Each structure stands twice: as C-alpha cells, then as structure tokens.
Amino acid sequence: MSKSININLLEENLLTWYDRNQRALPWRAVPGYSPNPYHVWLSEIMLQQTTVATVKDYFSRFVTRWPVIEDLAKATLDEVFHNWQGLGYYSRARNLHKCAQTLVRDYKGLLPHEAPVLQALPGIGPYTAAAIAAIAYDQPMVPVDGNVVRVFSRLFALETPLPALKNEVQILAKEMVPSHRSGDFAQGLMDLGATVCRPRNPLCEICPLQKECKGHHKGVAAQLPRPAVKSIKPRRYGIAFWVENDEGEILLEKRPDKGLLAGLIGLPTTIWQDTPWNLESDALFVSAPKGVDTWAHLPGMVRHTFTHFHLELRIAKGHSNIPKKGLWSSFDNLKSHAFPTVMKKVIRAVMETSLSYPPK
Numbered sequence: 001m002s003k004s005i006n007i008n009l010l011e012e013n014l015l016t017w018y019d020r021n022q023r024a025l026p027w028r029a030v031p032g033y034s035p036n037p038y039h040v041w042l043s044e045i046m047l048q049q050t051t052v053a054t055v056k057d058y059f060s061r062f063v064t065r066w067p068v069i070e071d072l073a074k075a076t077l078d079e080v081f082h083n084w085q086g087l088g089y090y091s092r093a094r095n096l097h098k099c100a101q102t103l104v105r106d107y108k109g110l111l112p113h114e115a116p117v118l119q120a121l122p123g124i125g126p127y128t129a130a131a132i133a134a135i136a137y138d139q140p141m142v143p144v145d146g147n148v149v150r151v152f153s154r155l156f157a158l159e160t161p162l163p164a165l166k167n168e169v170q171i172l173a174k175e176m177v178p179s180h181r182s183g184d185f186a187q188g189l190m191d192l193g194a195t196v197c198r199p200r201n202p203l204c205e206i207c208p209l210q211k212e213c214k215g216h217h218k219g220v221a222a223q224l225p226r227p228a229v230k231s232i233k234p235r236r237y238g239i240a241f242w243v244e245n246d247e248g249e250i251l252l253e254k255r256p257d258k259g260l261l262a263g264l265i266g267l268p269t270t271i272w273q274d275t276p277w278n279l280e281s282d283a284l285f286v287s288a289p290k291g292v293d294t295w296a297h298l299p300g301m302v303r304h305t306f307t308h309f310h311l312e313l314r315i316a317k318g319h320s321n322i323p324k325k326g327l328w329s330s331f332d333n334l335k336s337h338a339f340p341t342v343m344k345k346v347i348r349a350v351m352e353t354s355l356s357y358p359p360k
C-alpha cells in the first residue's frame with residue numbers, strides 16, 4: 001500500500017520540517033548532540049499513559065535525584081514510588097527500578113542497542129524498545145504510538161477502526177523505515193502528530209506531508225482514525241477500613257506483591273467485588289481488621305477509575321483496642337507514604353467528614 005506514496009519525498013519533507021520545528025523537551029538531545037539513552041528510556045516509560053506537560057517535572061526530578069542509571073538502581077523501591085506519586089500505573093515505576101538493577105547487573109549500566117534485547121528487559125514492550133532503539137541509537141525502525149497511528153491512518157486514508165488499525169499501521173511502519181536519521185524521523189512523526197496532525201482539527205494547510213496525504217485529499221482526515229466501538233467498563237465495590245488506636249495512629253497495610261497496586265501502601269480494604277456490599281452483613285467484617293468492636297460507616301463514597309473498571313469505595317471507621325501489631329502511621333506521617341491516588345482520595349474523604357481525625 002505504501003508504494004502509492006512517495007516515501008522518499010515524505011521522509012525528506014518530514015525531516016526538513018523536524019529540523020525547523022522540533023519541540024524542545026528536557027529528555028531530547030539538542031541538535032548536534034547525541035541523545036542520552038537513559039533519558040530516552042525514562043521519558044518513554046513516563047510518557048506511557050501520561051502527557052508531555054505532566055512528565056516534564058517528573059522527568060527533571062528523577063534525573064536530578066538519580067543522574068545515571070546506577071543511581072536509580074541503588075534507590076529503594078519506596079523512594080522510586082515516592083517520586084512517582086501522581087503519575088499512576090505504579091507497575092511502571094516498579095519495572096523501571098527493576099530494569100535499572102538488571103542493566104547495572106547484566107549490561108554495565110548501559111541500555112542495549114537492539115530492540116529484541118531491550119524488549120526482554122522489565123517494563124519494556126515492543127513500542128518502548130523500538131522507540132529507544134530508534135531515538136537513542138538510530139536503529140532503523142519506526143516506533144508506533146498513538147500519534148503515529150493517527151498520522152498514518154490519515155496519510156494512507158485507512159478506514160479500519162481502532163484497535164485493529166494499529167496492526168495495519170505496524171505493517172506499514174515496517175515498510176516506512178527511513179534510509180537515515182531514524183531517531184529524527186520517529187520524533188518528527190511524534191511532533192507532527194502532537195502539533196500539526198492533531199486529534200481534532202488537523203492543520204493540513206501547514207503540514208509538510210500534505211502533498212502525499214490521502215486522507216487530506218479525500219477530505220476525511222479529521223474523521224480518522226475511526227474510533228473503537230466503546231465497551232462499558234464494569235463497576236466494582238469495596239470497603240476501606242480506617243482504624244485508629246489510642247495513640248491516634250492509623251492502620252495501614254502493604255498490598256500483595258502481585259495484582260493491582262502491587263506492593264503499595266494503603267488502608268486495609270475488603271476485596272473489590274461486582275456487587276455493592278451489604279453494610280450490615282457479617283461477610284463484610286470477615287475481611288475487616290481485628291480488634292474493632294464497633295464500625296461507623298462514613299457517609300458518601302470514594303470513586304476511582306482504573307484502566308479496566310470503575311471502583312466505588314465506602315469507608316468504615318473504627319477504634320482498635322488490641323495491642324499494636326502491623327503497620328501503623330501517625331496522622332502527620334501519612335504524607336511520607338507513597339499512596340496510590342485511590343488511597344489519597346480515601347484519606348481526603350475521611351478528613352472531610354464530621355467523623356474525621358483527630359480521634360476523640
């Protein structure tokens with residue numbers, strides 16, 4: 001299919017445009033300098049599910065605190081989580097840390113050049129491997145992210161809806177590998193998608209690829225890519241337990257090492273089930289912390305949306321009268337923990353209710 005587009009012309013036009021219009025990003029090498037592979041890797045991991053504007057501060061914080069991969073490998077996981085707070089999807093932080101340790105142990109603290117080797121490392125999938133290989137080392141490949149899918153769907157007027165469209169673009173991307181400057185070509189596509197071939201209102205009149213763009217010539221560019229048929233996210237229900245002791249400390253727990261929010265600190269909760277909990281039911285308190293005689297259910301609920309489901313959490317509050325066991329935190333010290341967003345919402349909800357801390 002790509003044969004009907006002049007790839008050489010497209011490559012030349014894109015690179016010329018990129019030389020004049022590239023975005024200045026903190027992880028990007030300035031013209032004339034080689035990219036720092038650590039910066040490329042870190043930014044690509046942070047940019048998954050997060051915007052460039054949000055990532056800038058986090059990126060700067062990470063490279064200031066851990067200037068090289070060896071420093072990141074020496075950090076504790078809690079420190080990494082703490083500095084990741086607010087970026088969400090904590091498995092990315094966990095894998096980042098694990099990957100840094102693997103790189104130090106097996107690769108002298110350097111990122112490998114080849115995409116298949118990169119892809120075998122923790123937290124590096126096919127897209128990130130291709131992005132690192134192309135941007136950091138100019139390996140001949142085109143990493144396909146959301147921007148590239150959109151640009152290609154328009155360039156080739158692809159009518160296949162998402163997510164199947166992505167496979168079609170992957171195949172085209174293999175045919176579109178540039179003859180040189182692979183890193184700049186990849187970043188050029190990303191920048192074009194972010195600033196010109198925007199999701200809404202593409203700026204075709206100033207686009208360097210307009211001459212070759214089938215979507216533009218057919219007048220369908222703004223309607224592409226065709227969206228996926230929306231699936232409805234299921235809703236789950238749980239109870240979070242706020243337990244205080246005589247010293248005014250709050251009971252916390254570390255979540256299991258596998259599964260959602262793995263290894264993170266939070267308040268104890270019931271399992272998150274498909275139906276709302278009956279607040280009078282004994283079953284509810286089977287999973288409640290022991291040593292609390294009376295539970296008060298706080299009004300309202302905390303809502304949070306994860307990738308695959310919506311969560312509604314009610315909050316039960318109680319006073320523990322058994323000797324201290326487990327993980328307790330003074331209220332003032334709560335902020336030293338790297339809570340996931342959903343737990344921050346619960347803590348805020350407790351503070352905002354009439355039953356809130358300090359305990360009587």
Ligand code: SF4
Pocket residue numbers: 151154155196197198202203204205207208209210211213214215216221222
């Ligand atoms: S001409 Fe328009 S639709 Fe085509 S690539 Fe450029 S901005 Fe996107």
